[in-house]
Each structure stands twice: as C-alpha cells, then as structure tokens.
Amino acid sequence: MLYNNRILFILVAIFSFSTIFAQNERKDIRYKVFATDLECKEPRWVKEGYTTLVFENILTNLKATKRVNAYTEGSAANATKATKDANIKLEKSGSDEFMWDAIGFEKPDYTVSGILKKVTFIKLGIKGYQAVVGYSVKVTEVSSGDVDQADFLGQKAKPEMTKASALPAALKLTNEAAQEWFKSFFSLRTTVFKVQDATKTSAKTIKIQLGTSSGIAKNNQFIVHHVEYEDGVEIDSNPIGMVKVKSVGNKTTLCQVTKGGKEILSLFDASNKAALVCELKTKR
Secondary structure: OHHHHHHHHHHHHHHHHHHHHHHHOOEOOOEEEEEOOOEEOOHHHHHHOHHHHHHHHHHHHHHHOOOEEEEOHHHHHOHHHHHHHHHHHHHHHOOOOOEOOOOOOOOOOEEEEEEEEEEEEEEOHHHOEEEEEEEEEEEEEOOOOOEEEEEEEEOOOOOEOOHHHHHHHHHHOOHHHHHHHHHHHOOOEEEEEEEEEEOOOOEEEEEEOOOHHHOOOOOOEEEEEEEEEEOOEEEEEEEEEEEEEEEEOOOOEEEEEEEOHHHHHHHOOOOOHHHEEEEEOOOO
C-alpha cells in the first residue's frame, strides 16, 4: 500500500510539473531566417576576410532587432544539441527568455543573402586609412518567393591607422540603417501572457510577453492573430483582434483590447500561448 501511494505521489508530481511548465513555457514565435554566405565581386576579398566580416555584421544587425531567429548552415546542423543545451540552461537559471525550438530549421520562413560590392581604402597620410564599403542584402519569403532588397554604403568614417581597423569603422556606419530596414521588414511578434481583465464574454485588457527592452511604447498597436500549428510549424494565421499598449513593464506589457475581445477570451489558452500571436502594427 505504501509503495502504491509513493507511485501515485510521483505521478501526480510529474503531472503537476508538466502542467506548470507548459503554462510558463515561452515558445519562440519569431520568424525563422536562414542566412546564406555572402557573395562578392572580388575573389581576393574572400582571402582577405572582408566577406566574412561583412556577413557577420549583417547577421549581427539582423539578430539585434530581436525579431527573428537567425541561423546559418553551421548553426542549423547543430540546432538540436544547441536547443537542448540552451533550454536546460534557461530552466536552471529561471530565465524568462524564449524557449528554443529546433523544429522547423529545415523550413525557414525567410532566407537572407547578399553581395559585397565595394571595398576600397583611402590613404590619408599619417592619419592612416579611411575605408568605403558597399553591400546589398536580399530577403526572400520562402512560401511566396517574394523578394525585397536594399543597398548599404559605409564611408567617411573616422580614419584608422590600419586597413584592418578602417573596414569595421566603415561598416559601423551602416548598422543603424540596416537594423531599421530589417525592422521594417520583420514585424515584432509576441504572445499573450494572460487575460488581465474581462467580463464573462469578452477580454478587456491583456498582458503580452514583451518588456522595456523590446523598444515598444505607449499607444503602440498590435494585431492579434489566431495561429494554428502542425508538427510545431505554423500553417495558418488569422487576425481576430487589436490591442493598444497602456503601460510597458520590465518583462510584460499591459494592453487595452480595442477589437475582438470575445475572440481573444475564447481562444486564449494558458497551456498553448503560441496560439495567440500579437504582431506590432507598423506603417510600410
């Protein structure tokens, strides 16, 4: 009898932990973006390491938006192990960061590629060198094949004593423009953390899983989508409502429901928060 009670206690404990974990898990619903190696017009740029430097800079700017899960061929190959290791660390540290999901690495939402078009150095005597760097970035939506492209030019940076220092200085001048372009293309997305206030039939206010570090502000609007998944991959998305930011907190943000309160209340599921995705409304 004592043995049976212990088994029952263990089963209850496992079930309770699983339920709590499911409710608190933050699924990564950012766009999956596969970045391919940069092309270049001069083979010697590859040997000099310029192509790698520019590619890493593009990837850094893409990740800095915090709107995509960007990865390369090498990182995709090790995705499963990296995912397990990262999630274990997140659980142990009690972090509120998104849980990583290796599913879908073979099926990205977008691909990012580019071409290094220009690398020149201007000798400025004892002041050193000033670099000029030009490159283009192309984003392709996998499902539709739609393509968007932008060109970036870094020049007139502060002179550096060596070419090796001058090129990063020129690249730095493209960072702000590159990040803003990526932000205009990839919408900020998050999930509903909880329904904060509601009547019996309609949600009035909700909390979303974004904080001050996301850069959102009061009166920003989010479109609420109901998303369906199959084998962990998003297969359908339908807009059901709209919310407006009332106050931004450290980890979560309080929003007023302005449209679709009934649908939001009926479709919100604490054990499957990724079913309701909030997308920042932007002007394009």
